[in-house]
Amino acid sequence: MRILLLLAISIGAGVLLKNVRHLRYLHHTSTWTVWLLLLAFGFTLGSNEAIVRDFLHFGLTAFAVAFAGVAGSVLAAWGVRMVIDKKRTK
Numbered sequence: 001m002r003i004l005l006l007l008a009i010s011i012g013a014g015v016l017l018k019n020v021r022h023l024r025y026l027h028h029t030s031t032w033t034v035w036l037l038l039l040a041f042g043f044t045l046g047s048n049e050a051i052v053r054d055f056l057h058f059g060l061t062a063f064a065v066a067f068a069g070v071a072g073s074v075l076a077a078w079g080v081r082m083v084i085d086k087k088r089t090k
Contacts, residue, residue: 017023045051051058 014023
């Protein structure tokens with residue numbers, strides 16, 4: 001809950017301070033910060049023996065979930081297109 005509150009406060013501050021000249025370039029530093037956080041997260045995962053040992057299992061599960069998500073999206077888009085095409089031909 002604290003994280004969401006902090007996020008809401010920082011969004012509000014960003015809206016109020018959007019015309020401050022020096023803050024316009026802040027997105028460049030935030031991009032680098034996200035990359036560094038991802039690097040640190042990778043080091044943390046790589047040093048965890050339990051995760052490395054079960055990496056194949058996690059990878060296959062992640063692949064199955066991603067594949068199912070993409071397949072579901074494609075099928076839903078196909079279904080919506082069929083409905084739209086039927087309405088156009090009427």
